[in-house]
Amino acid sequence: MLPQEIKHLIQRYKDKPLESVVFKKFPENVDVPLLLQQLEGRRFIANKMPSWNTFIDELVFPSHLAFQQASSEQTARYKASLLQIESLVDLTGGMGIDSYFFSQRVKKLVYIEQQSNLCSIASHNFNVLGAQNIDVINTQAEVYSNTMPMVDCVYIDPARRNITGAKVVLLEDCSPNVEAILPHILTKTRYVLLKLSPMFDIEMAVRSLPNIKEIHIVAVDNDCKELLVVLDVLHSLPSCTYHCINIAENNQNQQHSYTNELVQGVHIHYTSQLSTYVYEPNVTILKAGCFSSIATAFCVEKLHPNSHLFTSNQLHIDFPGRIFEVIEVVEFNKKAIKTLLTPIKKANVTVRNFPLRVDEFRKKTQLKEGGDTYIFATTVANNKKVCIICRKINQK
Incomplete structure (x- = not known):
């Protein structure tokens, strides 16, 4: 996918500080933004996706904005571990990291992305990584969800920036508009896995979303990264299980789970006396x-x-x-x-x-x-x- 000249320059500058490359003069025929994009992508993979390092010379990377919302390997693996299904549709494919790890747990996965360049990059990378059970479709989530066949689970990671680039946290301000497309999606699947900003108000999610079975608050090294909401069409009870998971680099993961029913009416004892x-x-x-x-x-x-x-x-x-x-x-x-x-x-x-x-x-x-x-x-x-x-x- 990359021009040969860009490939040569990547090898030449892959170990150099990105800042030093930015101010270098290159021939007019060199696509400098593309070169910088690939060098930045290599650094992202080295830091966030260690299992992809083996393929790093063959992978192609999208723009900086795609990195900002992309999952790390740790959080992507955690999401995939929640699934015990055969088919999944990722309505917000993006860089393809979540789709790739989901594909390791399901028989069939459909990747949906409205940006054609991201689709091309994802398709190339899936082939490099050997993920043969992913179908890449270039269309809008709203369009595909209107005609999609029955599927076990739908994954949605809505873009949390508006057209001006400002961050948003309300569901109706995200793209796609989850509140608008969700009613129809729930007629085509049993499960919906929704990834929200860690800034999103949990109580607001509980009030505005139906059939919530589980909520996962996910942190990496005590830095809150994702708020995951699992919807189950067959779950109509008001009870919801909360999972607080802190993923640590040393594999000393911390987890605490509870249900909202069990903590209702529980009183905390306060003290002024310090114990051991x-x-x-x-x-x-x-x-x-x-x-x-x-x-x-x-x-x-x-x-x-x-x-x-x-x-x-x-x-x-x-x-x-x-x-x-x-x-x-x-x-x-x-x-x-x-x-x-x-x-x-x-x-x-x-x-x-x-x-x-x-x-x-x-x-x-x-x-x-x-x-x-x-x-x-x-x-x-x-x-x-x-x-x-x-x-x-x-x-x-």
Whole structure:
């Protein structure tokens, strides 16, 4: 697909910083934007798609915008693991990463994409990767969904930028308009897997979408990446299962699941007294807001409604987040800063529900960043401001 001259230049500059290539002068017949596009694509594959590295010299890469919404290998594999079906339609094919990993789990997959150049690139790459069970169709999702045959599952990852390039989070502002096409799609499939922005309001999804069976909040190394909604035509009960999954590079994945029915009416116990351990939930727990479920599952007490830190005398090594052993707790005032924090030259500082930002706290305490000491500056149940000095527990 690529001109021979571009292929030669890729090999010449593949290990050079992209910035140094941008300002180089090339002959007029060289498509410089295409060259930069391919060099950027190689870096994306190296960082986000390790299993494709073997084929990197044969793959072709689309524009930067396609990379921005593309899944990483970790999140694509997770989505594919949710499927136990034979056929799937991907209505928003894009770069083709999700389609490829879905194709490893199904017998037949249809890739739909309205941009012809993305279709050409995806078709080429699928052939390079040996994915022979994917049909590539260049059309709009709205058009194909009107005439598509029955299928086990439909996957939709709507574009979350409008025509001006600004980010959007409402379903009706995305492309395709999920709310508009969903009623007809649900007559052609049992399952719909919908990928939403991690910024999307979960409660809004529950209110606006029908037949929700599962919601998956997916993070990679504590960075929230995707909000996945599974619709099941046969699921009409109000119950919904939530899965909070934090995928880690060291394979120490953290997962917490619960149903909305089980946490209704559950009361959290708040405390001002620190126990042996402090528990800091990971980002998926914070996004889900499932604090009553966490408190019940791990028998932990919350320090304050808005602090989102827990404490317990028991060590729960599988807690979905970070765990710290408490060394000392001091009330935040001038005397405490002078007598206790002065011997500590550096520490890792986190502020939760506290009047100072981290930089302001460091300026006030003269603490440098780093070291083995961790300090949580927070508010406890009696509304006192405290500094929790602790050390991190290894959860491996």
